[in-house]
Amino acid sequence: MKHGFADKVLAWFDVFGRHDLPWQKSLTPYPVWISEIMLQQTQVQTVIPYFNRFIARFPSINALAQADLDEVLSLWTGLGYYARARNLHKTARIISEFHQGEFPRSQQDLQQLPGIGRSTAGAISAICFHERVAILDGNVKRVISRAFAIGGWPGQRATAEQLWAQAEAVLPYERINAYTQAMMDLGATVCVGKAPLCDLCPVSDACQALEHQKISDYPGKKPKVSKPTRRTIMLVVKTRAGEIRLAQRPPEGIWGGLYSFPELNQEELDALAPQLPSPPRALETLKHSFTHFHLLIEPMLVEIEAIEDIPRIHHEAWLSEDNSEAFGLCRPAQKIIQTLLG
Ligand code: SF4
Structure with missing residues (x-):
């Protein structure tokens, strides 16, 4: 041939x-x-x-x-x-x-x-x-x-x-x-x-x-390796007017430069919870797979009256109806936002 x-x-x-x-x-x-x-x-x-x-x-x-x-x-x-x-x-x-x-x-x-x-x-x-x-x-x-x-x-x-x-x-x-x-x-x-x-x-x-x-x-399959699963909590803050707090990720690494939510582990969340204006509420867990591991994401929603009710964080931005196209969002953040905005 x-x-x-x-x-x-x-x-x-x-x-x-x-x-x-x-x-x-x-x-x-x-x-x-x-x-x-x-x-x-x-x-x-x-x-x-x-x-x-x-x-x-x-x-x-x-x-x-x-x-x-x-x-x-x-x-x-x-x-x-x-x-x-x-x-x-x-x-x-x-x-x-x-x-x-x-x-x-x-x-x-x-x-x-x-x-x-x-x-x-x-x-x-x-x-x-x-x-x-x-x-x-x-x-x-x-x-x-x-x-x-x-x-x-x-x-x-x-x-x-x-x-x-x-x-x-x-x-x-x-x-x-x-x-x-x-x-x-x-x-x-x-x-x-x-x-x-x-x-x-x-x-x-x-x-x-x-x-x-x-x-x-053909082509030959990739040899199977089982990927580890990691877990993280994403803290999602939403105001009564529907603004949602985002945090920009560092330029390098996973989702580099994209907007997501601040991540913490359970201990950090337990320590933070008493200082929050309302108790965090669990949203549906998401699974996201990377080349080398799976990530289980547990979003916790905190609802507040207005932006001033929560201390500022590094690299924060607030997504609202007016600017919803302006942010490059990682996929899980997109999904969480879709759930919140219905
Ligand atoms: S396997 Fe692919 S290359 Fe071979 S005959 Fe079928 S379509 Fe063509």
Whole structure:
């Protein structure tokens, strides 16, 4: 299949590929980069409205570079993995300041920028600058590992190297930009995770996983490790007028720079309770999973008459009806606020 692979994928793309996604309007690096970063952990349909809002507010790399990080995070609220938004902002500033607002044109150089890994760098340089390089996002990994029966978990170095080598070995010499988009589309719409649509696949006649009826073995699964569970209490203060107290988190670490609620443990809450204007009331517990642990969040609500009834805390802000769009909120804070505001 080696020599025919790219031709088949390209012929399929011309008929069945996606050609009208918002970031395909102009294949220039800025929108392609924003879309690639948004798509890293998120489905296309979810990304589209976020992408449109983001580009409307920051139409160029210089506009993004000049923005406040708070506003960038606020437009990112709901997409999760906020390090991506912080890195976008950092990279915009680097390109604006040190590259006269022009993106580097090779995968190698793009990869030096914050938040741009080898695959994202490859997508930008192949789509926008026609550099003949491979990409290996989640969708493409699935296609390559199945079509060429490359086992093992792609998070392992040896497997990743094999996948990269195979992805590079089948690159076409022409139309690299279309091929790059085609591979992403093939993985997203045909060679999907569960129940791929092999009948519609342009490379099914030579797909090794299909031939051996072993599709579910590819790509290899991540070895299971059980994650520990941690517990925290979030103190939620709400006034009679409906204002809700937030606290901005430190710039680095979990939910860096986002707004959340002050966190404490049970002992701290017990010590604080007598000083509060009303007894804290438990709201529904939430579970939030991170890469390395689960977090059980027990929100405790304190209702007060007015903002002055509670001592100030560091980095506090009050969310109200008038400014509810202004804060980049972590996901649990969003959920708690939704519950409170009904
Ligand atoms: S034949 Fe099926 S498993 Fe193989 S690449 Fe195509 S869709 Fe994926």
